[in-house]
Amino acid sequence: MTELRVVEVTEEHLDSVWQVRTRSFGMGGDRDEWKKTARSFMVDGRYLGVLDGDELVAAARIWPHEQWWGGRRVPMGGVAGVVVAPEYRGRGVGSLLMRAVLNLCAAKGYPLTALYPATTVLYRHLGYEFAGSRHLYTFEAADLRTLGGSGTAVRKAGRDDADLFLELAAKAHEARRSNGPLIWPRTEVESWLEDEDNFAYVADDGFVVYKWDDRNLAVEELIAGSEETARALWATVGSGASIAKTVEACCAPFDPIHLMVEHEARGQSWQNRWMLRLVDVPAAFAGRGFPDGVVLEADLRIDDPELPANTGDWHLSVSNGSATLTTAEPSADALRLGPRGLAALYAGMPLATLRGAGLATGGAATADSALNAVFGGPAAYMLDDF
Ligand SMILES: CC(C)(COP(=O)(O)OP(=O)(O)OC[C@H]1O[C@@H](n2cnc3c(N)ncnc32)[C@H](O)[C@@H]1OP(=O)(O)O)[C@@H](O)C(=O)NCCC(=O)NCCS
Numbered sequence: 439m440t441e442l443r444v445v446e447v448t449e450e451h452l453d454s455v456w457q458v459r460t461r462s463f464g465m466g467g468d469r470d471e472w473k474k475t476a477r478s479f480m481v482d483g484r485y486l487g488v489l490d491g492d493e494l495v496a497a498a499r500i501w502p503h504e505q506w507w508g509g510r511r512v513p514m515g516g517v518a519g520v521v522v523a524p525e526y527r528g529r530g531v532g533s534l535l536m537r538a539v540l541n542l543c544a545a546k547g548y549p550l551t552a553l554y555p556a557t558t559v560l561y562r563h564l565g566y567e568f569a570g571s572r573h574l575y576t577f578e579a580a581d582l583r584t585l586g587g588s589g590t591a592v593r594k595a596g597r598d599d600a601d602l603f604l605e606l607a608a609k610a611h612e613a614r615r616s617n618g619p620l621i622w623p624r625t626e627v628e629s630w631l632e633d634e635d636n637f638a639y640v641a642d643d644g645f646v647v648y649k650w651d652d653r654n655l656a657v658e659e660l661i662a663g664s665e666e667t668a669r670a671l672w673a674t675v676g677s678g679a680s681i682a683k684t685v686e687a688c689c690a691p692f693d694p695i696h697l698m699v700e701h702e703a704r705g706q707s708w709q710n711r712w713m714l715r716l717v718d719v720p721a722a723f724a725g726r727g728f729p730d731g732v733v734l735e736a737d738l739r740i741d742d743p744e745l746p747a748n749t750g751d752w753h754l755s756v757s758n759g760s761a762t763l764t765t766a767e768p769s770a771d772a773l774r775l776g777p778r779g780l781a782a783l784y785a786g787m788p789l790a791t792l793r794g795a796g797l798a799t800g801g802a803a804t805a806d807s808a809l810n811a812v813f814g815g816p817a818a819y820m821l822d823d824f
Pocket residue numbers: 462463519520521522523526527528529530531532533534554555556557559560563
């Protein structure tokens with residue numbers, strides 16, 4: 439092994455990345471299609487690789503996502519496709535690569551980064567922590583068919599509706615003060631909507647995209663701004679009940695559908711947890727929303743060895759649904775957090791959990807309930823994998 443170098447992935451590396459990915463994820467697929475997607479990450483240097491001499495031995499890419507936090511959109515670097523060639527594993531190559539990914543997220547101005555971990559150890563070492571889940575539920579198609587809503591106009595949608603879909607999702611997430619859901623780049627929404635395997639329908643204040651999954655149906659995403667629209671869109675999917683017995687759907691555990699269907703979703707719902715990391719702590723706080731009417735003044739001591747700009751004594755002020763984080767004098771009452779505790783707190787994990795896991799210390803114990811109120815709200819979730 440010569441000295442390893444982190445580089446931007448370029449055209450000449452793509453075949454090697456494909457090989458390492460195949461050895462890592464066991465996936466086949468269409469190499470040309472994969473290359474097309476890969477190039478969209480190369481355009482502005484969001485695909486990193488590790489070279490040993492001329493040989494590419496590891497790679498990772500960053501999605502230019504945004505994420506809803508407290509009903510406001512915060513730019514988030516979505517890390518995906520982290521792979522190390524089998525013969526290079528267990529020697530720190532993954533850590534070298536992820537450290538570069540983290541610094542690239544900072545350089546590109548993402549206050550947050552998130553990922554779905556296949557193994558947590560690598561990412562925890564770098565300050566990521568569990569923040570939320572993606573939940574998959576299985577409903578009886580017949581239950582959805584009878585939900586009603588037939589008075590609501592629903593029309594077929596397509597590629598030209600991408601802006602409308604983004605706008606409807608934004609309205610719903612702002613109103614609900616959502617935590618966690620992704621905002622995809624418009625080009626991705628367009629290609630999602632033009633895919634002939636996806637069936638998209640839109641109403642005045644909502645939309646659904648669903649598809650066949652073998653002989654059953656699967657909802658990709660359903661957004662509804664009112665009860666009537668929710669009934670109409672779910673019933674549109676359920677209208678396939680003569681063929682499909684079940685409908686799988688990724689939705690929040692507190693989605694209104696759970697309170698509307700006659701039978702609860704099948705017992706074995708599945709969840710996939712994602713991790714979060716704050717890259718630029720003041721920007722991450724300034725960018726997100728907080729519950730109205732909650733006021734907080736608190737001192738924080740943050741220690742972040744990987745991203746030292748975050749390290750220091752800070753004062754957090756929250757009021758009128760917004761926060762500011764300013765540098766402060768050291769305080770004996772400061773709540774002490776590392777990047778993992780900070781990520782979990784930001785995502786609404788109760789202080790008692792953080793203290794119980796050793797991820798938060800110090801601070802005035804009486805302030806815990808105020809911090810819980812500030813960072814509380816709907817549990818963080820995502821509807822999509824990436
Ligand atoms: C996961 C993967 C990227 C790790 O790369 P790597 O170069 O072996 O990682 P490192 O050597 O830098 O290890 C960093 C830490 O993670 C730990 N680690 C690495 N792989 C692990 C695994 N599969 N299970 C548990 N811990 C693991 C290491 O032990 C090390 O921790 P330590 O310092 O406390 O011992 C690599 O094994 C891989 O490509 N796997 C297949 C694809 C995959 O799962 N990618 C992740 C997608 S999210």
